[in-house]
Amino acid sequence: MSFSDVVEAIKTLSLPEKEKIQALLAQYLREEKREEIYENYLVSQGEEQSGNLKFSSDIDELMHSLED
Template sequence: MAQEFSRVVEDVKQLSTAEKEELQELLKRYLIEERRREIEENYKTSLGELRDGTPTFSHDPDTLGSALSAN
């Protein structure tokens, strides 16, 4: 995977400025779409927990950090 990534990076270096800018915009959109899917999945999980009566709430920063890093 690292070699493949390195190859992609080298290929990107060879692109024109306009192509690099277009690639940047595409990546930005892909990341936004990915984050939206993640938010939707978290919403569905939370909604299911709420319906089941199993949501967990905490004000403890350590507990919150553990819960967030588990996802």
């Protein structure tokens, strides 16, 4: 089923069904964002443990590290 097929199918739903779809999508998006944040946390935790994560309050140093 293509994206356009899904969109067309949603158009035929009743208002309460569309609202339920909206609520489910919001929930799924929250869950995916939480999972992404958690995965990023695990990566940064690994980088910190391996010594690859650097902290600095020096703006010039931070800008230089972004260029690398």
